[in-house]
Amino acid sequence: MSDEPATLVGYLAYLHNERNYSPLTAENYARDIRRLFTLAGTTPLPDLKSHHIRRFIAQLHGSGLGGRSLARVLSAWRGFYNYLMRDHGCHSNPCVGLRAPKAPKALPHTLSPDEAVQLVEMPVATPPDARDKAMFELLYSSGLRLAELVGLDCEVMRNSLSSHELSVTGKGSKTRIVPMGSHALTALHAWLAVREQLAKPEETALFIGRNGKRITPRTVQRQLHQRGITQGIANGVHPHLLRHSFATHLLQSSGDLRAVQEMLGHASISTTQVYTHLDFQYLARIYDSAHPRAKKKT
Numbered sequence: 001m002s003d004e005p006a007t008l009v010g011y012l013a014y015l016h017n018e019r020n021y022s023p024l025t026a027e028n029y030a031r032d033i034r035r036l037f038t039l040a041g042t043t044p045l046p047d048l049k050s051h052h053i054r055r056f057i058a059q060l061h062g063s064g065l066g067g068r069s070l071a072r073v074l075s076a077w078r079g080f081y082n083y084l085m086r087d088h089g090c091h092s093n094p095c096v097g098l099r100a101p102k103a104p105k106a107l108p109h110t111l112s113p114d115e116a117v118q119l120v121e122m123p124v125a126t127p128p129d130a131r132d133k134a135m136f137e138l139l140y141s142s143g144l145r146l147a148e149l150v151g152l153d154c155e156v157m158r159n160s161l162s163s164h165e166l167s168v169t170g171k172g173s174k175t176r177i178v179p180m181g182s183h184a185l186t187a188l189h190a191w192l193a194v195r196e197q198l199a200k201p202e203e204t205a206l207f208i209g210r211n212g213k214r215i216t217p218r219t220v221q222r223q224l225h226q227r228g229i230t231q232g233i234a235n236g237v238h239p240h241l242l243r244h245s246f247a248t249h250l251l252q253s254s255g256d257l258r259a260v261q262e263m264l265g266h267a268s269i270s271t272t273q274v275y276t277h278l279d280f281q282y283l284a285r286i287y288d289s290a291h292p293r294a295k296k297k298t
Helices: 006-017 023-040 050-062 067-087 113-120 127-142 146-150 154-160 182-197 217-230 239-254 257-264 274-290
Strands: 165-169 175-179
Touching (some): 006 023, 006 067, 023 050, 023 067, 050 067, 113 239, 127 217, 127 239, 146 217, 146 239, 154 165, 154 182, 175 257, 239 257
């Protein structure tokens, strides 16, 4: 946007050029920082103090923003102020030491194994069908993030098919190796056989949109949501739901939390541990339905 504050434009360039943030992540930061400019009004950002920031957070909380979102906002503001101190002569960071209100820990929704299979086992009649099936199988087979999926290149995938493993670059430009299951491999072979019918010459992307170029995250979200509706899955289906389901089903089968952490690309094991709670819920339901001592007396 041409009317963006110069400091925000500079910060976004810094995130892209020096921190290697993805365009989607940088835009999320930009959205939160625009909130700060709006809340500050005519007050220059270097003049804001901690009590101003507390009031802004209270306003956002009062408007319905939850603890998790407020923590993200504070993190974005804190990083922006660090940049202002480094490059624009700002003398202090008023966000240091401030914490967002605690949010209740909500467990991620997941599909059942039957629902996941029902979702990805789709008929293929056209090249877009083959593309969608390959995308959905890969999301569920390998636990990819949406940005990782749309960022895949065709040549990388062709070189990975024989090893049944894929090298992906995730958050913070960290690379990890993820497995590809047999169903995903079959779907990918089928897609690669018809990809040229959609792709423009010289296009390197693995997955192609209607314009012949790299598919957009929004298109993937829309196609997957529509597939969920077609299959009668009540809760809204989105790419991260398949990632959650991948992690939960893998943990239920293997019990290997460290392996799941590595395949998801989580920097901290604590992030992965949420799936142990999901696994416990699953085991608790099995116990309640099957164990003689768990059944209520009538």
